[in-house]
Amino acid sequence: MLNTLLKKLIQTSSGRTRFVMAIIGLSVALLLILSAVQIQVDYDDLLHSKTNQDSIANFLVLNKILNNKTYGTATFKEEDLSKLKQQHFIDDIGILTASRFKASVQSNSDRFPFYTDISFESVPTAFIDVNSKDWKWKEGDDFIPMIAPNMFLDIYNFQFSLSQNLPQLTQDIVKMIVFKVNINTDKGPVSFKGRIVGFSDRISSLLVPQEFNDWANTNFGNTQNTKPSRVVIRTKDPGNPTLVQYLKDNGLTTDADKTRFSKYRQIVTAIVNVSWITGAVMLLFALLVFTLFIQLTIASCKEEIQLLITLGASPKQLQRFLMKQFFPSNIIIIIISLIAITGLQFEVHQLLQEQNIFVSTFTSYYTCITALVILLVLWFVNYRTISKYIAVQDK
Amino acid sequence: MQIELKQIVPIPLKDKFSQRNSDLWNQTVLFQHGEWVKIKAPSGTGKTTFIHTLYKLRHDYSGQVFYDDQEIKNITGDTLAEIRQHKISIVFQDLRLFPNLTARENIELKRVLQAPFYEAIMIDEMADKLGVTGILNQRAGLCSYGEQQRIAIIRSLIQPFEWLLLDEPFSHLDHENISKAASLIAEECSKRQAGFILTDLDEDEHFNYSRKLQL
Structure with missing residues (x-):
């Protein structure tokens, strides 16, 4: 009941476009970062695994x-x-x-x-x-x-x-x-x-x-x-x-043939690096937009939040409510990105199998751990931003 | 809980107040648990400033205010919220309802902010006693001042408290409605063995005050 009332008071729909932009940016960034990790893992797999008949080590x-x-x-x-x-x-x-x-x-x-x-x-x-x-x-x-x-x-x-x-x-x-x-x-x-x-x-x-x-x-x-x-x-x-x-x-x-082969290696490494850096930069910007969106939402409901605090709403209650508004979208993005990466990995597996190159059918646990770490970072950024701007209203 | 004041003087009004004789400004005053206190003062003598100081909405004063043994300047954040949810309730002079919520939602919000003290049906009972049943589902912003004031009173009574701060709570009400509201307040305070501090412009006999003070 409290959440229904708070939802009426604290409208999170004020910056819909910004929110959508932040979400899209975040998704692309995650896809890039996770695929960089996955490519790296597949690649290391190819280099070191014994199952590959034609190892490219x-x-x-x-x-x-x-x-x-x-x-x-x-x-x-x-x-x-x-x-x-x-x-x-x-x-x-x-x-x-x-x-x-x-x-x-x-x-x-x-x-x-x-x-x-x-x-x-x-x-x-x-x-x-x-x-x-x-x-x-x-x-x-x-x-x-x-x-x-x-x-x-x-x-x-x-x-x-x-x-x-x-x-x-x-x-x-x-x-x-x-x-x-x-x-x-x-x-x-x-x-x-x-x-x-x-x-x-x-x-x-x-x-x-x-x-x-x-x-x-x-x-x-x-x-x-x-x-x-x-x-x-x-x-x-x-x-x-x-x-x-x-x-x-x-x-x-x-x-000399082997050294020519190494050119492909360098290309793979370059792609992984570009993917990493682009992903990281995009993540940074997406986080920034997301932070701004949270800030904007809180600022646009400044009076309501102040009155809520005056009436006895605790900062913790408001934080919890706002986290519930913002954070689930992040979890959904991470899950969708992981599903997409798993799909891609399966495709890659099928494609390379035809050429006697064996990579794992599923996403590596490194990729999952990376996703988890990013989720933690997102949680932290969400939490910090909300706490900070609620504290500003509490003054 | 008892409330204690030690030599509080609002800094912006320091020069003005240090000249006057007051029962409260620049005095040591102790409000015992369960006392019904009336503070009478003409306009511009700082009634709202006083109430806001007690409720910790203002910090611009010299002296100290204590809830029990704790100086309120040291109470912040979640602890302060806890006190406002369970120990001190308030009716503001400027009412402070959310204009976009209905009258009922305004009251309900305060009811569920903590573990509810009363069932939701109590809102209807109190509204019935104060004659505002008809506007419960109307947006508070569209209600008249008199109606808003009664909603604000019900809102303050729906939660648990040990002290009720009332800042000119009857300023928009006629005699009949004042006596209805006063008897509801008295009933709710008695039920909780709670005290109140009420400020007003004039003398009145709405309550069986335990103390009357001049600001």
């Missing part, structure tokens, strides 16, 4: 530039490696170990005959972007899992098979073929069974498990050139100018 394979000057010495020495490890833009470093023995693969089947000399490389598992339960080897095992670069299959499917009149092969078919791996030793060839267990875009060589490569190198390999000639590094930003400059200064080179 940045792995660069480095080697020394091979030219007339460096001929024969294009390997990494201990000091080169420790120097690399010390660089702040390098998160992790893995050594690509090349096989130092002669090997070949050949088909087991007469219907599909092939034979080729081959060499392997191996790298610590943390640097590999293929998840396969078969990716393991221990001494005594007859089966060697291998990871092939996507590029190999592309060359076969779109060039070689056409010229040789051979059938094209999908990834799944290739993964089913078991072939024979021969290692030439002083005592004659040693044979293993081999199979491709996955395809990778990250490292452009035929990979075998580190354990196998080490074992085979120790037992069958020559002892020259044991120094690594290629390393793989993980970095947050391959477009980082310091990194690019470091590589140049130390005569190192990498695949």
Whole structure:
């Protein structure tokens, strides 16, 4: 009953247009801020999650530039490696170990005959972007899992098979073929069974498990050139100018394609930042308009409020009433914004799934926490403004 | 609750009042709980100033006013509201109704501002006693002064109180209505064992006053 009477006395409809403007501004600001948070979270998700087959985390394979000057010495020495490890833009470093023995693969089947000399490389598992339960080897095992670069299959499917009149092969078919791996030793060839267990875009060589490569190198390999000639590094930003400059200064080179990929990263970062800043600025203005609206409402009912206080209405009662008038709209805006973000996230999830990029179906809890924090800020601003202007009338 | 005055003199009227003999200005006065006090004073001697000082609407005075042991300059905000809701009620000389609310809404507002002392039906009963039933649903701004004054009286009586401040409460009423209003006020004060402080221009016998003072 008291609220009905107060509603009659304190008309909140005096600045309807301003109110609508404040509400719209607040909604847009919230959408921008929340989507900035969500994009950032999705993005971090893509960078660090293990579920993404084609992770866009940045792995660069480095080697020394091979030219007339460096001929024969294009390997990494201990000091080169420790120097690399010390660089702040390098998160992790893995050594690509090349096989130092002669090997070949050949088909087991007469219907599909092939034979080729081959060499392997191996790298610590943390640097590999293929998840396969078969990716393991221990001494005594007859089966060697291998990871092939996507590029190999592309060359076969779109060039070689056409010229040789051979059938094209999908990834799944290739993964089913078991072939024979021969290692030439002083005592004659040693044979293993081999199979491709996955395809990778990250490292452009035929990979075998580190354990196998080490074992085979120790037992069958020559002892020259044991120094690594290629390393793989993980970095947050391959477009980082310091990194690019470091590589140049130390005569190192990498695949330029990855650095081009980093351009997209920078664009994403720029979008997130612009969204943040615009959202924050808009929030600030929306808050200002909202504050002014509250101030205007109280000022336009100044006499009524003063008389109410004279008659014994407590400032607390009036604050509570005014909060009830203004604050629910803020809660509604936050809820609507969150629903909109959830909808968008779902759409993005669907869209990216088609491209084998996996982001969460739902809004991240960071986004929800941000919404909650903004709600608290709104509550605080509402409360402070109302308290302040009621106190002015109480004087 | 008792109300105590210690040497209060309104600052704007200091020179004027320090010359005169007054029972209240510049004196120490104690109003005991339940006293019915009449303050008589000609125009321009500060009746409204006095009432407003007691009700803590004015701060421009020297001296001190106490509600029990508490100096009212130290009572603010929600505590002051609490006192106005439960202990001190008032009829202003200028009535101070909300012109856009109906007469009933004006009274109802004061009834529900705190936990109600009376049921809503009491508004009709009091209005009936003062002959304003017909205008209860009319906007207060459209009522005559006489009607507004009676609404203001009912408004002051609908809440709980220990003291009732009445600033020339009958100025717009005829004799018949004055005696009706006075008997209602007396009845309500007796019921609560409450005191009142009434200011007026002339002598009167509307109440069985416990004290009569000259401002």
